[in-house]
Amino acid sequence: MKEERFYAASAVLNDQMCVAGGRVGHNIYLSVELYNPVVNTWTYIPPMKIKRCHHALVSYNGRLYTFGGYDGLNPLNSMVSFDPRKGKWKSLKPMNERRYGFCAVVYNDEIYAIGGRKLRSVKRYNIRTNTWTNVSSLNHVRYGSCACVVNGKIYVIGGGDEELNTTIEAYDGTINEWKIETNMKTPRYDASVVAL
Template sequence: MNQDEGLNCNPVQHLEFYNINLNAWCKVNGFDMPSPRSFFAGEILDECKLHLFGGFNGEEFSLKCQKFDLMSGEWSDLPQMAKERVDRCYASATEMDGEIYVSGGHHKRAQNKARSVEKFNPVVNAWSQVPNLTSARCEAALVNLNGCLYVIGGFDGVAVLSSVEKLEPDSRWTFSARMIRQRSGLGAVALPGCILVFGGHDGFQRLADGEKFNPDSETWTLLAPMVQARSNFGIASIGRLVFAVGGYGGPEPGQPLAEVEAYDPSIDKWFPVEKMLSPRSGLIACVADNLQLALKVWGTEERKGCVLLTSSLEKDSHQQEHAGGLSTPMLDPLPNGWLQNNTNENA
């Protein structure tokens, strides 16, 4: 994706919540970000504490690091990253052992891609340095599998990457097996024994297909495509399912999506689920698996599943009606009880 394309849209402040039991989205009063923001890195800790790093506020890149407590509805500032005290956008984040790792990204002032990796410890409220990546990259995916970090794909300023780097404990980054396709703005999740990646942009077009990585054999295999090709979208796994949320993918350049899909790895198939209330891209998707949060958001006594949280970027409001009418292929309708059965924590 042309990064300037993403920075021509208008960041927003509001969050949206998805209730699996109702297959419905909502906005919650008082749960807005302090200021508009997009293309940030983010992760959730302790089931209800959302952490955001860097991003774009509509005019300039940001170096802000902030925490949002979903139970109290309060935002607080966090220390700035120690190694790169400059604005950062298009970075990647993941959690491992109670700490959040942030890798790569793009520095607007320096006009370069970052190799740096840092980790944030919420107990001491401080950052520490991690060995640099071998290759500078932004718009990559960062996941934790079996106690190892994997940085996947991205853009180095010249080319879209298929390369993958792996960091084992007390070691340095080494290259792992390349993906079958080069991808930036991709989505990735770690499931037991494997990593799944989907979508992205290969430098020529947005992608719909996915790949599965087996760490034992160091091999990638292709997976079924999403209904909608997309890049710079939110992705999260709940139970046995993987959700792809929003992103770029409309028929016009730079048009964000409201469409949401759910993937069942057991049958290698995607199903469309309820759209978001607003089309948006440059977002993150997190899982807030907290009963009290579900009660607070919905005020109902139904069985609670997980709550999917997203936030970020949408076109001007007049685009919403058009985006909601996109002509996209539809897969089979959702089987009765399929969402609930496959996202139950005991599944």
Template sequence: APGLPGPCGGGQSKGLRRGMYKPYIACVDTQLCEFQSLEADEAHMACYNVSAELWERLPGLQSLTHASCTSAGDTIYVSGGVYRSSYSSAVHEFSSFRSQWCPLPPMAVARAAHGFLCHNQKLYVLGGWRKYHSFLNSTESLDLATGKWTAIARLPFPLSHSASSVFRDKLYLLGGARDITSGWLFHRGILIYTISSDEWTQVPLSTGFLMIKND
């Protein structure tokens, strides 16, 4: 993913021509690994060098679990997560030009296992949880041009661990979990957010499921 940083210091990647960058495929896995001591190690991040056909280490963040990851063009974003039993509100952008993570303005609400999307130069964080039994319905949007966060319409109910996607100026949350009592309470449906009207629509499904995301 070729690119120049935004807040990392200077410009966009569209001025680069082939030969001025190397194509990579990035792998970001911030889910909890039973065999990994995340109190000491970095979250597992790597990139595949297409030309050399080799995996290389991608400089990591601190030891996050259940953070959310999204991308837009040649830019990768990571938000929230859990670090040393503390829930994070941090947001980072990865500069492939400098090979480093650069901080963006933090979210108003610390969260993990949330929906996270980028569309039209804005980041959207949707739901998630702040403690094991504390699910969130709060939502926020970051304007990357101004660096300002804005609250948007809340989810119809608290939701975490859903799959998220963007299509034709609408945001989609598929499945996920609504609560944990004796077990997971799955969401049987799709939530659709219309950006222009700042409204959520619910579309029911016959079954519910939990999405485990490895971006």
């Protein structure tokens, strides 16, 4: 990449990898980089409106959505969307609560913000109506966890708060319920996961 980053967020946008925000030392970034694997190059796209680390970034229907995180002084609840055709970031409805160190996925055409520092709550964003609603809360606080969607369920892995977690929870949207599915052998924090 062009810049060193940690606590950044990533997503795939139109077959390219996007990395947004993050920090090095006390510097928190606005910048967003896009990796094109065909030509093996990183390029900048327009920066976000607010610098963020510990935030979420998802891609849906050819757009990026980034939300929450930490700006160096405060946790954030704001959300913005990037349309590559227009080359601009647009402000959207903020979350009802500030959160950072959380994970997010797109599930059933909606965006889910899951857990975070001292949080078990889960919020769902409806892209069509630009609204946030509550869904069932996690069984455990999940700070620094990761998530993916497999076989019609959201799986949230690891994280914790006072203690690191080995549990994996699964969310079934048809019954709006989280269940503990299994345990890992090793607790994990600030890990990442992908569905293959």
